[in-house]
């Protein structure tokens with residue numbers, strides 16, 4: 019069971035540093051990784067990452083960079099220095115953009131490869147389904163589109179992808195077990211899906227072979243976050 023706890027990342031989606039650190043302190047005896055996304059990073063600033071590290075926890079910096087290669091190169095260089103163990107860019111930014119993101123991290127950690135943060139490529143957001151893709155003139159199914167973006171990310175040498183739990187098995191089958199898959203879009207049976215469309219329960223995602231599941235609102239918006247987390251572990 020302890021093995022499962024290590025696979026849980028809690029998404030700290032709040033603009034408020036105090037609340038974010040309160041959640042870290044409430045949950046850190048059960049979970050060791052917290053996700054800093056756009057809302058917290060913009061609200062609290064880059065120093066939040068060091069503050070979470072000081073609590074003895076690791077950080078997934080989920081800023082999903084998506085811009086021209088030169089801009090992403092510069093932004094990733096800055097992000098890589100902040101102390102996160104994992105960060106991400108959008109795969110749909112294209113091959114060159116992902117290559118430049120990788121180059122940025124390698125340059126920062128030229129002499130210290132061990133400390134290099136892992137780089138993930140966000141494939142198709144878990145809030146998007148087949149109908150949404152069609153509306154964007156993408157004829158592939160979500161699974162096909164995820165796989166094609168994941169293949170490109172692997173060719174470039176990124177460490178893994180962010181995808182929904184529905185695609186875990188296929189990605190691992192085609193790209194190998196060592197290529198990391200991080201899955202948001204997990205919903206325990208007691209929680210509402212809300213804006214998430216490609217979802218599974220945490221246990222199902224773990225059984226499919228995910229490396230990490232990302233859980234936000236079902237825990238952080240609960241009246242008693244530690245109790246909600248225990249309910250999920252139960």
Ligand SMILES: O=c1ccn([C@@H]2O[C@H](COP(=O)(O)O)[C@@H](O)[C@H]2O)c(=O)[nH]1
Pocket residue numbers: 029031055140142143144145180181202203204214232233234235236
């Ligand atoms: O495809 C993606 C990529 C990232 N996310 C992020 O994960 C969490 C999920 O939070 P919940 O409250 O559990 O829905 C959130 O921070 C997203 O930005 C994602 O959901 N889907």
